[in-house]
Amino acid sequence: QKEVEQDPGPLSVPEGAIVSLNCTYSNSAFQYFMWYRQYSRKGPELLMYTYSSGNKEDGRFTAQVDKSSKYISLFIRDSQPSDSATYLCAMTHLRGGFKTIFGAGTRLFVKA
Amino acid sequence: EPEVTQTPSHQVTQMGQEVILRCVPISNHLxxxxxxxxxxxxxxxxxxFYNNEISEKSEIFDDQFSVERPDGSNFTLKIRSTKLEDSAMYFCASTLSQGPPLHFxxxxRLTVT
Structure with a gap:
């Protein structure tokens, strides 16, 4: 079983839709859960991160972590064409050297 | 906002050659x-990498790879004898403390021919 699994998509939605992106993981030691956005030929850009279980909201973005199910989600409200990118989930624990494990990334297209 | 900068943006090299990829992390990151x-x-x-030594490495990071912080601002990745399968995007990242957020x-882009 892969440590982090993420559906690569692509996911195509109309402008204004609510987008739901998800990842599952197998390592119960993970403590930090992150979402990155990556545009073509650019480095990953951190959107938000949460520690342990719970929800976190930042503008149009909401991250949810359910450690009991080993499942994390990112919701994007009122999606815009500028949200079109690849979204990477990532997670880590603080043992050792803060090694972060990434999902494969979901490619999102928001159509105007 | 402070940035992590990497040079060059694209490097083409022949198989067996050594390459050094350079990074300038955010100045107060450790x-x-x-x-x-x-x-x-x-x-x-x-x-x-922390305090001038490797904290953790993956199984990909074999004897062909090395890292160095030669001065107070640069952080480098050296690949001693490149292989075709080393062709990839290489990202440098830094953090202020041992925890998120990672700044990339x-x-x-390394192309090995």
């Missing part, structure tokens, strides 16, 4: 990392 992303694949951890540079 923890440094290299990740790579083969085209169409996931971002993979290579190595983390825009990467160096």
């Amino acid at each position: 923890y440094f990392y290299w990740y790579r992303q083969i085209l169409g694949q996931k971002v993979e951890f290579l190595v983390s 540079g825009n990467g160096t």
